[in-house]
Every structure is written in C-alpha cells, then in structure tokens.
Amino acid sequence: MSRPDLVPLLAQIRATPVIPVVTIEDARHSIQLARTLVDAGLPIVEVTLRTDSALDAIAAMVKAVPEAIVGAGTVLAASQIGEAVEAGAKFLVSPGTPPKLADALAGAAVPALPGCATLSEAMALLERGFELLKFFPAVPSGGTAWLKSVFGPLPQARFCPTGGLDNGNADEFLALPNVVCVGGAWMAPPDAIAAGDFERIARFARGAATIRKPG
Numbered sequence: 001m002s003r004p005d006l007v008p009l010l011a012q013i014r015a016t017p018v019i020p021v022v023t024i025e026d027a028r029h030s031i032q033l034a035r036t037l038v039d040a041g042l043p044i045v046e047v048t049l050r051t052d053s054a055l056d057a058i059a060a061m062v063k064a065v066p067e068a069i070v071g072a073g074t075v076l077a078a079s080q081i082g083e084a085v086e087a088g089a090k091f092l093v094s095p096g097t098p099p100k101l102a103d104a105l106a107g108a109a110v111p112a113l114p115g116c117a118t119l120s121e122a123m124a125l126l127e128r129g130f131e132l133l134k135f136f137p138a139v140p141s142g143g144t145a146w147l148k149s150v151f152g153p154l155p156q157a158r159f160c161p162t163g164g165l166d167n168g169n170a171d172e173f174l175a176l177p178n179v180v181c182v183g184g185a186w187m188a189p190p191d192a193i194a195a196g197d198f199e200r201i202a203r204f205a206r207g208a209a210t211i212r213k214p215g
Contacts, residue, residue: 006111006132009091010180012044012069017174017181018208021046021073021162022188023054029193030057034065036198037188041209046073046093046183049080055087062088075112078104085109093183095136097121102128113160117141119150122157132158132180139164144172151178167207174213182211 013019020042024030030053037045047058049072061070071091072084081104084092090110094101097114105112106128115134116122118141125133135147138161142149147159161173162183170182187204 009044009069009111010132013181014213016041016043016209017213018042018170018187018211019044019046019160019162019181019183020188020205020208021048021183021185022193023048023050023185023190024057025051025053025190025194027053027056027060029196030060031064032196032198033188033193033201034061034068034070036202037205038065038067040187040202040205042187042205043067044069044071046071046091047089048072048074049076049084050074055083058084058087058089062090071110075101075105077101081105081108093134095134097125099124102130106130119153122150122154126154126157131156132160134183135159135161135163137163138173139169143169144176147173147176147178151176154178167204167211170208170211174211179213181213 047054058070061068069090072089073093075092075094092112095115105114113132113134114125114130115136158180160181165182165184166186173179173182187208188201192200
C-alpha cells in the first residue's frame with residue numbers, strides 16, 4: 001500500500017523480485033532455511049501461518065538471520081496480525097481480503113499485501129489505499145491474461161502473483177508492467193524443508209534468484 005513504511009520493502013523487492021513462500025512444520029528447520037535462502041540470493045521470505053510452528057519459525061529467523069526480510073503469509077483473521085508483528089514479521093500477506101480483514105491490515109504496523117482474485121476485489125482494496133496486491137491463485141484465476149486485461153482500467157494497481165508459478169513461467173509474469181514481484185513455493189518445497197534437504201533448496205533458490213524483472 002502507499003505508506004512510507006512500504007518504501008524500503010519495495011526497494012528490496014525490486015532488487016530481488018522472487019519471494020519464497022514457505023510452510024514450516026518444524027521450527028528447528030527455520031534458521032537454516034532462512035540462511036540457505038539468503039545465501040542463495042533470496043532475502044525476502046514469506047512464512048505461511050498454516051502450521052503451529054509458523055510464529056516460532058518467524059521469530060527464530062528474524063533473530064538468527066537479520067539479513068532476511070521475513071513476512072507472515074496466509075493471514076486470515078485480524079487477530080493474527082498482532083501475533084505476527086510481535087513475532088517479528090516485517091510484512092503481512094493474505095490470500096483473500098474480506099472487508100474486516102482489509103480494515104485491520106490497513107491499520108497494521110507493518111506493510112500488507114492483501115490478496116485478490118477478481119477485478120472487484122482489486123478495486124475495493126485500491127479504495128482502501130492499497131496499491132501492491134497479492135493476486136492469488138494466479139494461474140487458476142487467469143494468469144498473465146488477467147493481469148494484462150486489468151492494466152487498462154487499473155493502471156495504478158501493482159501485483160505480486162502467487163499460485164501456480166515456477167521457474168518456467170515466473171519471468172512471463174515479471175515481464176508485465178503491473179507485476180512488481182512474484183511468489184511461490186517451488187524453490188523451497190515443503191517436503192524438502194521437512195527432510196532438511198537444504199542442498200536441494202539451495203539449488204532451486206539459486207535458480208530462482210537469477211529471475212529478474214526486465215528493464
């Protein structure tokens with residue numbers, strides 16, 4: 001959204017526009033995961049609040065790997081905002097954004113990327129002052145064709161598409177003028193995290209870090 005505290009995050013996103021979206025079942029893996037992603041060139045990490053370990057993982061990452069910019073994803077309720085910020089989350093991401101959640105995210109102490117999947121949802125979020133929106137699930141919801149079609153009526157909107165993206169199509173999304181960054185789990189698959197296979201994650205992450213926005 002258009003707030004001063006989004007400016008530093010946007011600067012980092014423009015430098016490294018691929019954001020790993022990670023789901024961590026065991027917080028003991030979190031520090032090495034963060035270090036692996038940062039060393040591979042992916043310092044911005046979204047930790048989904050889908051597990052009981054998520055908040056502990058965020059706190060551990062923030063403390064042990066200060067170079068990582070760690071956010072909380074899958075924010076579904078206003079009550080999770082304070083918990084995530086207290087754990088150290090530097091930004092918040094929601095998969096969708098009903099009105100009460102949108103109001104709460106607009107008043108959060110850190111930047112938020114609220115989720116949308118339709119033109120009406122995007123317009124409602126723009127009315128609340130948000131400008132950087134999560135487009136989810138991107139590929140099932142129309143992918144690059146949808147983003148191209150909304151650029152005309154909503155040229156001020158900027159998106160971070162996630163859902164169905166991978167090394168094979170991320171660059172197609174980043175080539176669009178209304179896409180600032182992309183997110184996905186392909187560089188840190190849940191099975192690799194659970195197995196502690198950080199060599200595999202490092203290999204995938206290094207490949208993802210080479211993806212850049214044209215120009």
